[in-house]
Amino acid sequence: MTSQQLYEQYTAQMRKIADVKYALAVLQWDQETYLPAKGASLRGQQMATLSEIAHQLFADQKLGILLNELSAADGLTDTQQRNVTLTLEDYKKNKKYTSAFVRELSESTSRSYHAWIEARKQNDFRVFEKSLGELIRLKKEETQVLGFEQHPYDALLNEFEKGATVAWLDTLFDELQQPLQKLLSTVMQRPQPDDGFLRQHFDKDAQWRFGLDMLKRMGYDFEAGRQDISEHPFTTSFNACDVRVTTRIDENDFTSMTWSCLHEGGHALYEQGLPAEQYGLPLGEYCSLGIHESQSRLWENCIGRNKSFIEYNIPLIRQYFPQLNQAGPQQLFAAVNKVKPSLIRTEADELTYHFHVMIRYGLEKKLMEGSLDVKDIPSFWNESYKALLGVDVPDDKNGCLQDIHWSHGSFGYFPTYSLGSLYAAQFFAFMQKQDPGLLSQVAAGRYTPIHQWLQTHVYQYGRAYTSSALCNKITGEPLQLKYFIQYLTSKYRAVYHF
Missing domain, CATH: 1.10.1370.30 (Neurolysin; domain 3)
Incomplete structure (x- = not known):
């Protein structure tokens, strides 16, 4: 297969993953705009399922093999090579997570969001405290999953601003x-x-x-x-x-x-x-x-x-x-x-x-x-x-x-x-x-x-x-x-x- 054919395979797989992620994003947008109160519980389950599917697609061993093959290939444009390099970095990071952790984090986030809404209505942090505590526990676990050199917070900062410490x-x-x-x-x-x-x-x-x-x-x-x-x-x-x-x-x-x-x-x-x-x-x-x-x-x-x-x-x-x-x-x-x-x-x-x-x-x-x-x-x-x-x-x-x-x-x-x-x-x-x-x-x-x-x-x-x-x-x-x-x-x- 030529490098361009391999790149087309890579593009098709990445767009499939993006389709799932953005379907999840639509559910998240709806959750914060129009979701009826009684829909909160099942919405959390739906979002967790899509998060897990997206993670599994991006952790597929075949994708890793394809990315490594493309990284060593000749004939890619500078733009194509940059895409492959960045995706391989993302792939290696994504492989650090288990599907179970991704699902648990998504479900916890959904619960936390609805608890936050209710806490604001009641003007009482204690309504939010338990679900927030569970989410913080998972975020601390995530710092260990991602790894860091000096401070655990560095792992999370890097997710939003690459290189920030x-x-x-x-x-x-x-x-x-x-x-x-x-x-x-x-x-x-x-x-x-x-x-x-x-x-x-x-x-x-x-x-x-x-x-x-x-x-x-x-x-x-x-x-x-x-x-x-x-x-x-x-x-x-x-x-x-x-x-x-x-x-x-x-x-x-x-x-x-x-x-x-x-x-x-x-x-x-x-x-x-x-x-x-x-x-x-x-x-x-x-x-x-x-x-x-x-x-x-x-x-x-x-x-x-x-x-x-x-x-x-x-x-x-x-x-x-x-x-x-x-x-x-x-x-x-x-x-x-x-x-x-x-x-x-x-x-x-x-x-x-x-x-x-x-x-x-x-x-x-x-x-x-x-x-x-x-x-x-x-x-x-x-x-x-x-x-x-x-x-x-x-x-x-x-x-x-x-x-x-x-x-x-x-x-x-x-x-x-x-x-x-x-x-x-x-x-x-x-x-x-x-x-x-x-x-x-x-x-x-x-x-x-x-x-x-x-x-x-x-x-x-x-x-x-x-x-x-x-x-x-x-x-x-x-x-x-x-x-x-x-x-x-x-x-x-x-x-x-x-």
Whole structure:
């Protein structure tokens, strides 16, 4: 058989596996949007079965033989060789798991999700504690399955950000915390912008229509996606032609849904921009969660909270919400960029946001190393919020129950939010360096140059590069904190006049 015939066999098998995985993803999406309460138990079983089937297909010995044969073959293109290399890495990692463990983890995750929903309804962490404890036990077991050199948490971090370690993140967060605290001290001593007008009554239906309008203007393709309501906003992709987003609406807060749509829209544009012809293969998948978050944070903050963006969109905002007719561009710009230590991560300003991430990172690290018990999560959380942000946590719903991630078993995800902001600021700086007129385009409501830049520098590569390598390719240097600090300082000078 020729190398191209072998590659066609490999492609067919990988697409078969992808079909099963994305069928599972459809069930997961439905679970968080439309699933009736009584369907929860059997849905967990269905998802576990598909997880087990996908694992078995990807652990098939024949696939391993094919991958090894392709790795040694001549005649493959660079793209084909990269796909084979990355798939072989994934295959070897997947072989470490047993089908029984995969099924148990999936069933536990499903139970945890429904327990989390109920715990939020009752505003009581104890409702979630047992299922979360079981899931954490399995995640600790997973660290042993995957293996690590220094810290068990490294194994889980690597699943979301290849190469990330506790040692690296400890240093990064230590270096980030000091300038952020200094900047926070400066802005808190300045007169604070009025943002009370953002917390009037904003009709739910009007917000929904406005969100759809904003997504469409960003370039989100509604013929290749849709938006729905969920407990926690998220983006999911079944392929580049079916990428879905969700949002949530607070009728007393204009910012909640608006910037949620921009955030999830950034994720969705990335997924819709991935090469469709690489479906089921590594080069048709996103680079990493850090890079994925860079796309959402770039649209939500670098663009969406930029004064040029706000100036252009004020007429549209007033069209949907006449109660904001008296708000001028500078007033709205200052209000949506107001710095205020708060309880909810997803609604935090760009400065204090990273303290929310640091708290979660520290908590997960302790859980995985065994220095914190599950029952002590609420007290650790509350004490950390008081120490780092100076706020008192009134209850579990506004505290340790606010994020969906643990109920998904996504331990190791949270640091990618900060990494995403850092990458976004660095990319945004180089985007403007290469196109000095970029913000004037944003001020005119033209986002095509941004799409083209992201397609050229990020989307088209899929998983061809690690985050670090991609950052080097785009900007000529590894991730640097200075771009984010410069970006924040410049923005807050324009808001706080210091």
